[in-house]
Amino acid sequence: MKNIISNTYSRKFRGISTFESEAESIYFLLPFKFHSISIDREVLVNEIGDYLIVPQGTAKAIVHREIDFSSNLYRDLVANFFISPTPVPELLNVISTRYRTKKKSLGSFTSLHIFVVTLRCNHSCHYCQVSRAAESKSEFDISYKDLDAGINHMFLSPSEELTVEFQGGEPLLAFDKVRYAVERIQLLNEDFKKEISYVICTNSTILNDEILLFCKNYNILISTSLDGPAFIHNANRFKSGRASYDLVIEGIDRTRQALGHDKVSALMTTTALSLKYPKEIIDNYVENGFGNIFLRPISPYGFALKNQKKNHYQTAEFLDFYKQGLEHILNLNAQGVFFKEDYTSIILQKILTPFTENYVDLQSPTGLVSSVIVFNYDGFVYASDESRMLAEIKDYTFQLGHVTQPYEELFLGDKAKQILNNGVAECLAGCSDCAFLTYCGADPVLHYATQNDMQGHRAFSIFCKKNMEIIRYLFEMLDIRKGYVESTFQSWIHKPAA
Amino acid sequence: MMELRSKGKPLSFTQPIIGRITYGLAAESSILIDHSLDNTDVSDGYLAVLTKRSVTTHLSPIIHSIPSIQPLSEGDVIMMLPNGIIQTLFRVNSLDNTLFTTDRCNSNCLMCSQPPKDIDDIEYYYNVNHQVISLIPSTTEIIGITGGEPTLLGKRFFDMISHINRKLPATTIHILTNGRSFAWKNFTTRFESVNSSNLVLGIPLYSDYYLDHDYIVQASHAFNQTVLGLHNLASIGARIELRVVLHKLTFKRLPELAKFIFLNLPFVEQVAFMGLEYTGYTPHNDKLLWIDPLEYADELDIAVTYLNNNGINVSIYNHPLCLLPKPMWRFSVKSISDWKRHFLPKCDSCLVKADCGGIFATSRKVSLNINPQ
Amino acid sequence: MDVLASTDELLQFIVNEDIYSETVIFKTIYWLAPIASFDILKFPPKSFLITARPNTASFSEEIKKEIEIQLRKGLVDFKVRDLINQETSSVRSMIIAKAFDNDGFLDIEPQSQISDPIGFDPTR
Numbered sequence: 001m002k003n004i005i006s007n008t009y010s011r012k013f014r015g016i017s018t019f020e021s022e023a024e025s026i027y028f029l030l031p032f033k034f035h036s037i038s039i040d041r042e043v044l045v046n047e048i049g050d051y052l053i054v055p056q057g058t059a060k061a062i063v064h065r066e067i068d069f070s071s072n073l074y075r076d077l078v079a080n081f082f083i084s085p086t087p088v089p090e091l092l093n094v095i096s097t098r099y100r101t102k103k104k105s106l107g108s109f110t111s112l113h114i115f116v117v118t119l120r121c122n123h124s125c126h127y128c129q130v131s132r133a134a135e136s137k138s139e140f141d142i143s144y145k146d147l148d149a150g151i152n153h154m155f156l157s158p159s160e161e162l163t164v165e166f167q168g169g170e171p172l173l174a175f176d177k178v179r180y181a182v183e184r185i186q187l188l189n190e191d192f193k194k195e196i197s198y199v200i201c202t203n204s205t206i207l208n209d210e211i212l213l214f215c216k217n218y219n220i221l222i223s224t225s226l227d228g229p230a231f232i233h234n235a236n237r238f239k240s241g242r243a244s245y246d247l248v249i250e251g252i253d254r255t256r257q258a259l260g261h262d263k264v265s266a267l268m269t270t271t272a273l274s275l276k277y278p279k280e281i282i283d284n285y286v287e288n289g290f291g292n293i294f295l296r297p298i299s300p301y302g303f304a305l306k307n308q309k310k311n312h313y314q315t316a317e318f319l320d321f322y323k324q325g326l327e328h329i330l331n332l333n334a335q336g337v338f339f340k341e342d343y344t345s346i347i348l349q350k351i352l353t354p355f356t357e358n359y360v361d362l363q364s365p366t367g368l369v370s371s372v373i374v375f376n377y378d379g380f381v382y383a384s385d386e387s388r389m390l391a392e393i394k395d396y397t398f399q400l401g402h403v404t405q406p407y408e409e410l411f412l413g414d415k416a417k418q419i420l421n422n423g424v425a426e427c428l429a430g431c432s433d434c435a436f437l438t439y440c441g442a443d444p445v446l447h448y449a450t451q452n453d454m455q456g457h458r459a460f461s462i463f464c465k466k467n468m469e470i471i472r473y474l475f476e477m478l479d480i481r482k483g484y485v486e487s488t489f490q491s492w493i494h495k496p497a498a
Numbered sequence: 499m500m501e502l503r504s505k506g507k508p509l510s511f512t513q514p515i516i517g518r519i520t521y522g523l524a525a526e527s528s529i530l531i532d533h534s535l536d537n538t539d540v541s542d543g544y545l546a547v548l549t550k551r552s553v554t555t556h557l558s559p560i561i562h563s564i565p566s567i568q569p570l571s572e573g574d575v576i577m578m579l580p581n582g583i584i585q586t587l588f589r590v591n592s593l594d595n596t597l598f599t600t601d602r603c604n605s606n607c608l609m610c611s612q613p614p615k616d617i618d619d620i621e622y623y624y625n626v627n628h629q630v631i632s633l634i635p636s637t638t639e640i641i642g643i644t645g646g647e648p649t650l651l652g653k654r655f656f657d658m659i660s661h662i663n664r665k666l667p668a669t670t671i672h673i674l675t676n677g678r679s680f681a682w683k684n685f686t687t688r689f690e691s692v693n694s695s696n697l698v699l700g701i702p703l704y705s706d707y708y709l710d711h712d713y714i715v716q717a718s719h720a721f722n723q724t725v726l727g728l729h730n731l732a733s734i735g736a737r738i739e740l741r742v743v744l745h746k747l748t749f750k751r752l753p754e755l756a757k758f759i760f761l762n763l764p765f766v767e768q769v770a771f772m773g774l775e776y777t778g779y780t781p782h783n784d785k786l787l788w789i790d791p792l793e794y795a796d797e798l799d800i801a802v803t804y805l806n807n808n809g810i811n812v813s814i815y816n817h818p819l820c821l822l823p824k825p826m827w828r829f830s831v832k833s834i835s836d837w838k839r840h841f842l843p844k845c846d847s848c849l850v851k852a853d854c855g856g857i858f859a860t861s862r863k864v865s866l867n868i869n870p871q
Numbered sequence: 872m873d874v875l876a877s878t879d880e881l882l883q884f885i886v887n888e889d890i891y892s893e894t895v896i897f898k899t900i901y902w903l904a905p906i907a908s909f910d911i912l913k914f915p916p917k918s919f920l921i922t923a924r925p926n927t928a929s930f931s932e933e934i935k936k937e938i939e940i941q942l943r944k945g946l947v948d949f950k951v952r953d954l955i956n957q958e959t960s961s962v963r964s965m966i967i968a969k970a971f972d973n974d975g976f977l978d979i980e981p982q983s984q985i986s987d988p989i990g991f992d993p994t995r
Contacts, residue, residue, distance in 0.1 A: 014713075014716060016709070016713045019709050020709060022718055023709060028958070029959050030962060031960075031963040033952065050761055063951050075706075075710070079706035079707045079708075088965065090726075090983065095966050096969035099970040100970040353808070433898060433949070433956075458902075459902050459904045460905060487807055491807065604985055604991065616989065617989075682981065683975075683978060683980065719981070723981055
């Protein structure tokens with residue numbers, strides 16, 4: 001063992017060259033990846049998601065040991081863990097701790113538990129795959145027995161933080177089930193003592209005082225659907241009787257008065273019609289007092305499912321829509337309106353901070369099962385919301401079993417393992433060498449739905465096409481429009497939307 | 499170390515005496531400041547006496563013929579040295595009290611304001627500090643521990659902290675250390691057993707690039723040891739304040755350093771950027787270190803804004819406001835101890851003098867760009 | 872990389888196997904699957920033969936140009952990636968193993984020296 005106390009010691013000052021000459025005269029590579037972001041620029045990304053934007057050809061120059069030791073680039077590369085003066089970096093512990101932080105979601109297992117309490121709905125939205133309007137009650141509501149079983153499974157999750165989300169159909173058409181579930185969970189939690197938050201995903205058209213009082217008592221958040229201005233919203237979300245838009249806005253106002261402004265969030269679904277109106281949709285959100293919007297792509301589930309060409313065409317259209325929207329949002333921020341785009345914020349959190357965001361679509365290993373689980377109205381258990389949509393067109397690939405089965409069979413069974421094994425981006429062709437791997441995820445359900453293969457081929461993947469372009473675009477912005485754009489991005493990461 | 503000293507003529511003692519100042523309350527550890535004019539022996543009930551009078555015989559230890567006794571408050575702790583020097587070790591009315599632990603250091607920073615000495619003084623200072631800790635009031639808000647490098651005390655480092663924890667359970671302890679010793683797990687584990695939420699470690703980091711930091715602190719491997727130490731400390735939940743001294747060798751990579759801190763050390767409670775104190779080694783290394791603060795304003799601005807945007811508390815210490823860009827003013831903290839804070843004559847007309855950090859009284863060189871606002 | 876044949880139904884390239892490994896070639900053509908289908912054959916003594924056939928009836932001139940450009944760029948980029956992967960695979964394993972080492976079995980103490988003239992030893 002080496003003596004750790006140095007015996008060559010003097011208080012005479014030594015020049016910088018003494019220190020430089022003590023260091024190795026070669027450098028060693030650390031794992032990193034690169035991707036071209038424009039004609040003359042490329043981004044280098046290391047194993048823990050830190051990046052440097054550099055001239056094209058820099059990665060090649062690094063590998064061929066052409067970096068000048070006295071350059072600032074050399075300092076940047078060492079300080080950011082792209083190269084190391086020693087074969088094993090002396091700060092290996094630091095790099096590993098940071099890797100662990102980026103994979104934090106692995107430690108907690110399933111946190112989001114979705115209960116589909118009913119399929120009944122008072123809307124008939126053209127993009128909806130699952131709802132059943134005006135059907136008989138018993139057939140499409142979850143049973144108390146299945147609800148109990150789902151709740152019992154939820155408390156077996158090792159996660160200390162649980163989110164309970166009630167979905168439908170329109171879950172408030174089965175408010176008795178929602179009330180029953182919340183009260184039962186509260187009672188059981190007196191022993192389990194987990195941190196539980198509740199969300200009801202509702203179209204906000206049938207909220208009444210009784211429901212709102214209940215939400216207030218249990219600090220339940222309302223997540224509603226708002227597709228933009230009336231002409232878009234009503235076209236997307238058809239409802240007989242009064243127009244959906246007016247009812248939703250009324251519902252939002254009423255909920256804010258009863259629960260507080262920040263207790264209501266809205267989710268937008270992009271349709272072919274929406275694609276033409278990014279500004280109008282965003283302005284509508286601002287006018288209605290929201291501080292954020294999630295520009296979500298058109299769901300490939302259902303009509304366009306296996307039509308590759310159409311999917312790709314729509315992805316390109318969506319990317320235009322997204323970029324116009326993002327530009328508009330940045331302009332709003334420049335005018336002093338704090339407003340953020342959620343998908344961008346999730347990705348930026350991964351790019352600009354040492355932390356990560358547990359968003360199921362952008363997780364590797366996939367968050368299906370290990371972050372989210374769905375208890376459907378009929379008692380069957382699914383890996384995600386999209387999984388149960390597939391089941392509505394009679395494809396049960398992502399059905400894990402029935403809620404009456406034991407926990408292990410559902411959460412750790414063969415189906416769950418198969419999904420997980422196909423959901424590790426680090427091991428997927430096309431992903432394993434990708435510079436954006438740390439920011440991205442695997443999506444076995446989407447790839448199965450669009451390519452009949454849980455892994456999918458990246459060159460044909462709309463998921464890949466969308467994320468590659470969004471992430472590249474963000475890097476390009478960070479590179480050429482630093483200053484204001486970067487500080488706006490930082491504010492999105494750290495400030496809550498409301 | 500407090501620089502407030504008085505000197506008089508010693509009588510009736512050969513070893514240093516540490517006690518608590520009183521103007522009349524007799525107690526075992528009290529040192530009486532005697533203002534009486536007659537020559538009676540007032541030692542009864544006191545550990546020792548200080549007086550301006552001239553005394554020829556005295557039963558208990560006394561320093562007499564002190565030309566002017568510095569202003570001391572009831573409860574201040576002083577040390578009487580056999581050569582007649584009176585050293586103030588603790589002032590009850592100050593928030594700047596520090597326990598000086600050693601002159602030794604395993605670094606040798608180019609800008610050290612208190613250059614280290616290669617002497618084994620640990621037991622000496624340990625005994626002095628041990629007595630001081632026993633004598634100071636339990637209502638003391640904050641006490642600093644400094645050196646030299648306090649962790650070189652080894653076992654005595656942990657002994658001293660547990661002694662403070664026992665005697666002063668409500669007092670904040672602020673330790674200035676280079677953090678290198680914490681790179682070794684077992685040292686951090688031992689520290690964990692004395693750590694508490696009242697304890698804050700002030701640790702310097704001068705660059706994101708290891709060789710630049712090693713050069714500035716004049717010690718090979720120091721950067722990696724400090725960063726590993728910071729991570730070990732974070733793993734036991736220690737409270738950490740990072741300190742960055744601003745000078746010619748640090749300013750260029752301040753933006754990169756800020757990024758390194760947020761990405762790799764986001765657990766720190768605060769980052770303090772500190773103006774250079776022109777004393778100690780600094781005048782000797784003037785050519786390497788001196789830069790007018792106006793010249794690093796841009797880099798400082800970028801670093802401070804980045805850290806602040808990312809939710810890390812930032813402070814700027816030891817810095818006159820007129821040498822900072824206006825948006826940085828809100829980060830400026832009046833950190834120079836009252837007795838060390840100094841202003842130029844032209845500062846009298848400045849409108850923001852009351853909020854200004856001022857300059858070190860000990861600094862022998864100041865910016866030519868200091869101007870009233 | 873040399874072009875061996877270029878017709879409306881067939882594109883062939885010769886790639887020196889000492890320069891570009893099979894892995895690098897496969898990773899490159901993976902991304903070209905939407906515009907052509909590929910075969911890789913050994914081409915003695917020391918080369919690979921890459922054959923591209925159109926996914927539709929025939930190649931347009933633009934597609935042929937595109938394939939050649941993408942192949943050239945892809946080979947160079949994936950070769951760089953391959954070199955990084957080879958050189959860093961053991962360090963990557965160490966990083967990941969240490970990241971999930973919950974019990975500290977893989978803890979490494981600093982191998983560097985601490986320079987105190989009096990002899991402080993942080994390990995004691």
